[in-house]
Amino acid sequence: PLQVPALGLHVRGPAMLASQKDFNNAVSQVKLLKEDPGNEVKLKLYALYKQATEGPCNVPKPGMLDFINKTKWDAWNALGSLSKEAARQNYVDLVSRLSASSESPSPEAPAADRKQPESDSLVVTSEDGITTIRLNRPAKKNALTTQMYHDIIAALQAASKDESAITVLTGSGDYYCSGNDLTNFTHLPAGGLEEMARSAAALLRDFVNCFIDFPKPLVAVVNGPAVGISVTILGLFDVVYATDRASFHTPFSHLGQSPEGCSSYTFPKIMGSSKAAEMLLFGKKLTAQEACAQGLVTEVFPDGTFQKEVWARLKAYSKLPPNAMRISKQIIRNREKEKLHAVNAEESSVLRERWQSDECMNAIASFLSRKAKL
Numbered sequence: 001p002l003q004v005p006a007l008g009l010h011v012r013g014p015a016m017l018a019s020q021k022d023f024n025n026a027v028s029q030v031k032l033l034k035e036d037p038g039n040e041v042k043l044k045l046y047a048l049y050k051q052a053t054e055g056p057c058n059v060p061k062p063g064m065l066d067f068i069n070k071t072k073w074d075a076w077n078a079l080g081s082l083s084k085e086a087a088r089q090n091y092v093d094l095v096s097r098l099s100a101s102s103e104s105p106s107p108e109a110p111a112a113d114r115k116q117p118e119s120d121s122l123v124v125t126s127e128d129g130i131t132t133i134r135l136n137r138p139a140k141k142n143a144l145t146t147q148m149y150h151d152i153i154a155a156l157q158a159a160s161k162d163e164s165a166i167t168v169l170t171g172s173g174d175y176y177c178s179g180n181d182l183t184n185f186t187h188l189p190a191g192g193l194e195e196m197a198r199s200a201a202a203l204l205r206d207f208v209n210c211f212i213d214f215p216k217p218l219v220a221v222v223n224g225p226a227v228g229i230s231v232t233i234l235g236l237f238d239v240v241y242a243t244d245r246a247s248f249h250t251p252f253s254h255l256g257q258s259p260e261g262c263s264s265y266t267f268p269k270i271m272g273s274s275k276a277a278e279m280l281l282f283g284k285k286l287t288a289q290e291a292c293a294q295g296l297v298t299e300v301f302p303d304g305t306f307q308k309e310v311w312a313r314l315k316a317y318s319k320l321p322p323n324a325m326r327i328s329k330q331i332i333r334n335r336e337k338e339k340l341h342a343v344n345a346e347e348s349s350v351l352r353e354r355w356q357s358d359e360c361m362n363a364i365a366s367f368l369s370r371k372a373k374l
């Protein structure tokens with residue numbers, strides 16, 4: 001068979017081609033897949049569907065900043081003059097491979113039992129009664145990729161069951177975390193912007209739920225500036241230690257977005273409604289000292305002695321009776337767990353709409369085209 005280079009697909013002879021009925025069945029089957037096949041595969045499915053139903057790409061190339069439609073256009077255009085029938089067959093073959101692999105049992109351990117993350121961007125270690133989850137993408141200021149959200153969920157689930165007494169989240173390099181990786185929004189699935197927003201909202205909700213439900217003491221060791229979701233979820237930690245080099249920035253309006261991480265509830269509760277509004281509506285950046293004065297940060301340390309002082313303290317705390325700490329945390333958290341879950345659901349659903357807005361798309365395009373920086 002011939003190969004279509006960009007997508008690695010095969011062109012078959014006419015005798016082997018799938019019927020329109022096979023194709024229609026495959027289109028229905030895609031919606032029933034148990035596992036998300038990932039953005040690359042979804043893009044292939046999109047391109048083959050367009051080629052099978054409309055023939056070779058016949059619409060103008062979208063502009064440079066319209067990165068979502070341009071990615072889809074590129075995938076469709078890469079199929080060149082592949083016939084509708086061959087595209088139909090390739091679509092059917094691809095769906096049948098996806099269905100087979102989603103039926104067969106996974107050789108991997110369930111995510112909750114997996115200790116090591118899928119990528120090097122997260123490092124999980126356990127020592128001295130402390131499980132440390134370290135964001136490890138310093139060249140990108142520890143911006144959170146979609147894979148990292150999944151890995152953090154898995155790491156928290158594993159830490160909730162391991163032997164450690166305390167769990168810590170921290171960052172590598174000069175930043176704690178620059179928030180959501182804005183390129184997450186450029187990998188458009190076959191279902192388009194709407195599907196991207198739906199799956200991001202579901203991931204956000206699962207991610208934040210893990211912090212709400214985490215059963216042991218959870219400590220943030222904020223080793224540098226923090227942006228976006230890495231700031232909002234601090235309201236769900238039990239203790240937050242920060243270097244005096246840290247800053248806390250939630251520029252949601254600048255990004256055409258709205259608060260998450262339960263911050264629409266925790267921030268007004270922690271710092272009062274007016275200070276919370278300055279951060280969440282106007283994107284006021286707080287210094288470490290200001291964040292401490294507002295109650296978001298527990299204690300600020302000089303950068304030169306930050307690591308030494310904080311880890312010495314955490315090692316001492318980790319020797320306290322672990323069951324007593326768990327039970328005490330549960331009593332505190334149980335007071336408002338239901339409320340936090342409701343807030344998380346609402347914030348995720350509002351963001352699902354926001355992510356489809358022009359305000360949000362334009363802000364992301366500006367950042368990616370280097371026009372905007374916070």
Ligand SMILES: CCCCC/C=C/C(=O)SCCNC(=O)CCNC(=O)[C@H](O)C(C)(C)COP(=O)(O)OP(=O)(O)OC[C@H]1O[C@@H](n2cnc3c(N)ncnc32)[C@H](O)[C@@H]1OP(=O)(O)O
Binds near residue numbers: 200203251260
């Ligand atoms: C699915 C759940 C979604 C949850 C919703 C979450 C929302 C949020 O978290 S909103 C906040 C999103 N974050 C941002 O808007 C920050 C964007 N970044 C910046 O404004 C700046 O990069 C900076 C202020 C964080 C740092 O500036 P600077 O010190 O000048 O460093 P560089 O800009 O040169 O950054 C180095 C390198 O890292 C890349 N990068 C940094 N942050 C992000 C990011 N959030 N997403 C993607 N990429 C990021 C930056 O592009 C540079 O890359 P290279 O040019 O390739 O070196």
